[in-house]
Amino acid sequence: MTLDGKVAIVAGASRGIGEVTARALARSGASVVLAARDSTAIETVAADIRASGGRALAVPTDVGDSDSAERLVAVTLEKFGRLDAAFNNATDGPVPAPLAEIDPLDFDLGIRTNVRGTFLGMKFQIPAMLASGGGSIVNMASVAGVRGTANLAGYVAAKAGIIGLTKVAALDYADQGIRVNVLAPGPILTYHLEAAGDDVQRRAGQAAPMRRVGLPEEVAATVIWLFSDQSSYITGVTLPVDGGMAAGEKPPLAKNLTRRPAPL
Numbered sequence: 001m002t003l004d005g006k007v008a009i010v011a012g013a014s015r016g017i018g019e020v021t022a023r024a025l026a027r028s029g030a031s032v033v034l035a036a037r038d039s040t041a042i043e044t045v046a047a048d049i050r051a052s053g054g055r056a057l058a059v060p061t062d063v064g065d066s067d068s069a070e071r072l073v074a075v076t077l078e079k080f081g082r083l084d085a086a087f088n089n090a091t092d093g094p095v096p097a098p099l100a101e102i103d104p105l106d107f108d109l110g111i112r113t114n115v116r117g118t119f120l121g122m123k124f125q126i127p128a129m130l131a132s133g134g135g136s137i138v139n140m141a142s143v144a145g146v147r148g149t150a151n152l153a154g155y156v157a158a159k160a161g162i163i164g165l166t167k168v169a170a171l172d173y174a175d176q177g178i179r180v181n182v183l184a185p186g187p188i189l190t191y192h193l194e195a196a197g198d199d200v201q202r203r204a205g206q207a208a209p210m211r212r213v214g215l216p217e218e219v220a221a222t223v224i225w226l227f228s229d230q231s232s233y234i235t236g237v238t239l240p241v242d243g244g245m246a247a248g249e250k251p252p253l254a255k256n257l258t259r260r261p262a263p264l
């Protein structure tokens with residue numbers, strides 16, 4: 001799928017899904033602007049993309065800060081002259097714990113990065129896209145924004161907030177050439193799952209009907225499709241990328257249940 005001529009922002013591009021998506025977008029022909037707070041990490045990825053013949057720029061950004069989010073779009077326009085696509089993918093927040101044990105400041109951090117960060121991202125991306133003749137925004141939620149997940153009060157609240165924001169933005173700009181969708185991935189193999197070890201990874205995979213975790217490349221391919229004209233009539237959608245989790249539960253089937261009971 002080609003994104004030749006398109007300019008895309010990826011927030012949370014220093015590692016994980018954001019980094020892999022930025023690299024995949026560049027391979028698809030897009031000019032990519034990588035944003036995260038860690039300037040060394042995004043500059044390394046951007047330099048690598050450029051060394052492979054792609055177009056990439058690193059812009060150190062705190063997505064929860066209004067001036068920083070505005071500057072990200074301004075620098076993008078200065079460098080590439082237009083904005084067609086944005087992936088609002090940054091996250092931060094409390095470590096898992098029962099609700100009463102979560103520090104209010106950690107809770108605020110999750111809301112700031114996810115909800116405020118996605119709001120500010122879209123607030124400045126949308127006028128730039130309108131000036132460029134339209135665009136496509138993909139926000140990042142989680143299965144944990146669609147249904148409750150124990151010990152993740154801050155994360156679930158933040159991701160549910162992003163799903164709400166996405167629906168409103170999609171409605172507000174549906175007749176002005178801007179599509180806004182949100183991903184709800186299941187377990188994806190990035191730093192967090194890698195650090196948790198093989199056993200946690202195996203159990204995370206077992207929770208998905210496909211019986212495996214997803215790869216960042218599978219998320220990146222979905223973003224590219226949503227950025228492309230192949231998805232031109234799709235907006236306001238919460239799209240699972242979850243190996244079947246949204247369809248329901250698939251408990252392991254005990255072998256002796258696969259046989260019909262003998263007739264009485």
Ligand SMILES: NC(=O)c1ccc[n+]([C@@H]2O[C@H](COP(=O)([O-])OP(=O)(O)OC[C@H]3O[C@@H](n4cnc5c(N)ncnc54)[C@H](O)[C@@H]3O)[C@@H](O)[C@H]2O)c1
Nearest residue numbers: 012013014016017036062063089090091142185187188190
């Ligand atoms: N990995 C999974 O299993 C999974 C599942 C569902 C949803 N998600 C979502 O996908 C996204 C990416 O996940 P990941 O596993 O790659 O996460 P990650 O923690 O590896 O990456 C998060 C990125 O956000 C950036 N970031 C954090 N705070 C920021 C801020 N204030 N300003 C700018 N950038 C900031 C980090 O620097 C990093 O680049 C997240 O939104 C996450 O909630 C991940």
